[in-house]
Amino acid sequence: MPRTLVADLDAHIGQQVTVCGWVNSLRLQRKLQFVIVRDHTGMVQVTHRRPDGGSELEELIEHGMPPESAVVVTGTVVANEVVKLGGVEVVPTRIEVVSQADTPLPVDRNSGIDHRLDWRFLDLRRPEQRLVFEVSNTVEQAMREFAQQAGCTEIHTPKLMGTASESGAEVFAVKYFDRTAYLAQSPQFYKQMAIAAGIDRVFEIGPVFRAEPSYTARHATEFTGVDVELAWIDGADDVMRFEERMLAHALAAVRDRHGERIVESLGREVVVPEIPFPRYTMAEALKLLRERGWDPSGEKVDLDPEGERSLSALVRERHGHEFVFVTEFPVSVRPFYHLRPAGNPEVTESFDLLWNGIEITTGAQREHRYDVLVRQAEEKGLGIEPLRSYVDCFRFGAPPHGGLGAGLNRIVMVLLGLDSIRESTFLFRGPNRLAP
Structure with missing residues (x-):
């Protein structure tokens, strides 16, 4: 199935789509599993209801796709005005982890600029x-x-x-x-x-x-x-x-x-x-x-x-x-x-x-x-x-x-209004930086 970008999901309500991106975050509750998937156009909530007796999909979401893993999600687009991310969500039928991210991540938004530049x-x-x-x-x-x-x-x-x-x-x-x-x-x-x-x-x-x-x-x-x-x-x-x-x-x-x-x-x-x-x-x-x-x-x-x-x-x-x-x-x-x-x-x-x-x-x-x-x-x-x-x-x-x-x-x-030219440069070069 062709890939659908997150920004285009509201045009596919009721349809089955495939979304490719990264796991931005997970929220794992007793009855529901929520995965926020991110591509270059935005983020979408993937909502999976835990079945009685468990399933491979439930186990994958629970233990097999930490944040920043690259995933391919296939499922149905559902309108849900409660969802803050665009008013739609994807109910998955299949998730493929094409590349699992190591944990913990070596950098986050609170890291200093030099460390962020390293990663x-x-x-x-x-x-x-x-x-x-x-x-x-x-x-x-x-x-x-x-x-x-x-x-x-x-x-x-x-x-x-x-x-x-x-x-x-x-x-x-x-x-x-x-x-x-x-x-x-x-x-x-x-x-x-x-x-x-x-x-x-x-x-x-x-x-x-x-x-x-x-x-x-x-x-x-x-x-x-x-x-x-x-x-x-x-x-x-x-x-x-x-x-x-x-x-x-x-x-x-x-x-x-x-x-x-x-x-x-x-x-x-x-x-x-x-x-x-x-x-x-x-x-x-x-x-x-x-x-x-x-x-x-x-x-x-x-x-x-x-x-x-x-x-x-x-x-x-x-x-x-x-x-x-x-x-x-x-x-x-x-x-x-x-x-x-x-x-x-x-x-x-x-x-x-x-x-x-x-x-x-x-x-x-x-x-x-x-x-x-x-x-x-x-x-x-x-x-x-x-x-x-x-x-x-x-x-x-x-x-x-x-x-x-x-x-x-x-x-x-x-x-x-950025603090440094390092933030506006893809890979910064300065007197002390030649990598990455």
């Missing part, structure tokens, strides 16, 4: 944990949909590089036959190469590697990056307008598909932001925060995590908004390829996007003039020869362009 496949069987990845899938799908509708071409850039990107910091070196290669910390240079090739708008959603010895709740050594590059822009504001519309589109998709379940499981409402997002230059942000007591020495030129949280709190207070763009970062804290506006060469045409106090995006207009790009690289102390294949892209005519890089895992973490 990630069991941890993800919980519906609220699986919901995280359903939401992540929707965010990724909606972003891809928006980018394609906006005229972007999806590309897939190499993750093995012959030279360390940008400054050479925060990269993993790997053996590559008789030489050393490096895992890409960003598709930045390749996106720009695509622009120089005449592909007007590009995007990529793929793995990114950062050799950062960071142990914070928002850092990972491998994560999924969302990268966009747009040609023929007038400034970084064109990129910011693209991103705020893309995020609003993605959050609307999450609200429509998962909003009720997110409230039920995580107690969090999905808010689709109003456009445009508030914008503050770095100079404006520093001034406002110092007036409120942050950085009393006045020495900082960038925002630390405390500053990001404080600025977001200020924006919520002033604008009632969860997002804020911080623009015009100083040259000293931005890479050599960020464009410096002619009227203010001490800053860059760049931005970060903060969401509820956490930075989720970095973006900028890029420097597209070969001579200026080379000069800025030299000013940062970078040798040109290791960057030759990159800077050569700008020797033969390149349009004004800019783009952004965002972390999908961090976006989902903030969206769902």
Whole structure:
């Protein structure tokens, strides 16, 4: 008999069905045996009345199918408004245990995050944990949909590089036959190469590697990056307008598909932001925060995590908004390829996007003039020869362009109010974790 999903059972009342899933829990009473069976669409109560004299089925339920055993249940769907799980139950005629779970289970919902990560496949069987990845899938799908509708071409850039990107910091070196290669910390240079090739708008959603010895709740050594590059822009504001519309589109998709379940499981409402997002230059942000007591020495030129949280709190207070763009970062804290506006060469045409106090995006207009790009690289102390294949892209005519890089895992973490990026990553990688 074909398998019936739990979510579809109410369309089969009075019919015999086969449900495949895991034993979520058992409640064994004197006259009745209740088994909650779970598949990826929901849970159903399987109700078995103990017969006089006993039976093989009664014995199997009693002793042969501990929680998390994989089972195939065949029985009749019965409407029962008393049943909290959808108002239906299955009265079994046959149960097959296809794989019995060991007992006791090595992990539960009260286990610490590191222990749960050790047993990630069991941890993800919980519906609220699986919901995280359903939401992540929707965010990724909606972003891809928006980018394609906006005229972007999806590309897939190499993750093995012959030279360390940008400054050479925060990269993993790997053996590559008789030489050393490096895992890409960003598709930045390749996106720009695509622009120089005449592909007007590009995007990529793929793995990114950062050799950062960071142990914070928002850092990972491998994560999924969302990268966009747009040609023929007038400034970084064109990129910011693209991103705020893309995020609003993605959050609307999450609200429509998962909003009720997110409230039920995580107690969090999905808010689709109003456009445009508030914008503050770095100079404006520093001034406002110092007036409120942050950085009393006045020495900082960038925002630390405390500053990001404080600025977001200020924006919520002033604008009632969860997002804020911080623009015009100083040259000293931005890479050599960020464009410096002619009227203010001490800053860059760049931005970060903060969401509820956490930075989720970095973006900028890029420097597209070969001579200026080379000069800025030299000013940062970078040798040109290791960057030759990159800077050569700008020797033969390149349009004004800019783009952004965002972390999908961090976006989902903030969206769902999770405590750590570990919760929004299928198999987390950090300085101390390479397994499972």
